Amino acid sequence: MFPTLKTGAVMQYPAKRTLQFNTDAIRFLDGTEQRFRDNPSVLHRWTIQLDLLDESELAALDEFFVSNQGRFGSFSFTDPWDGTTYPNCSLGADTFGFQLRGEMRGKTTLIVCENRT
């Protein structure tokens, strides 16, 4: 499970969610088009920007990144917009960094991607 903050929240504002389809379009000489879907369904992607985290919250996220080995691992993620749980998600990048500007002033960004199942 993706770690939650001490408030119980997963994300902070500004929160970003992306819906991704994959459509192929073939355009013919007469200008008409034929479109078809490459992927069977939409995929979700969440950009989680977090600020003013304390060291414990950062450590939990860091531990989560290490245990997942970056993009390799998979986990379930609950969309904070509608409460839907997506059972097969991964981190979107092989890097995880944070900046500590002072005590309880940590800042980081994570991307969570839904995997095709």
Next chain:
Amino acid sequence: MFYFPQLSSGATGQFPITRQRSARTVVNQSWQGYQVKLADPGAAITDWHLSFAEMSDQELAALEALFQAVEGRLTPFTFLDPADNLLAWSEQQSQAVWQAGPLLTLTGGVTDPMGGTAAYQVSNPTAATLTLQQSINAPASLDYCLSVYARSDQSTQVWLVRGSATEAQAIGPVWTRLTSAGQLQDTADSISFGIALDPGATVDIFGIQAEAQTAASLYKQTAETGGVYPNARFRDDALTITTVGPSRHSCELDIVNVEYL
């Protein structure tokens, strides 16, 4: 043994501190969006960007001495992460990195002060004092702070073990964070941290943490690796120092830990 020096305050770094971990995953993606992934744990990299301001002549001399001794990025040294708990498996005292005295009983799944069940109950049924400790490969001469949450149904005491220093602290039925900090006159290349229990004592413990500084920061959970990096190097062959007055130096540097080097 080369190691990154502490400032005169006992701290290893100043704010802001930036740390980045990088993994390597080989991904084969099909046209339909399905993915086959392969992890490459040996390629993991951790790097830190550290900024130092208002360093004294002595602090700068220690940093320069290390930089010259390791010849820039050539030779590795031990780096103690200023933003991490130095102990591995901080919530799993049953792991092999923890050395428990014979007959010391450990029971996991106990309610912890954070609302979870990651605490351990430790009992000493013998007639001798027994220890639960972990040794790290870091110089014993540095400033360290050991902290642990502890409670007991009876009023008793727990010994905090910080290298050759032991310190008894009283506990009761309420979770209390105990700390033991200081510097030892010890030139060993390793140091142990843990607790010791008097004969017959039963204590609940949680969140054991060691840090290379003089006071405890918020508890940070760790798994198989703690914040000790014995294979760290300077990222660059150049170290630039800015001096704005007598004994007022500043510099920025990058440290990288690469497991496969």
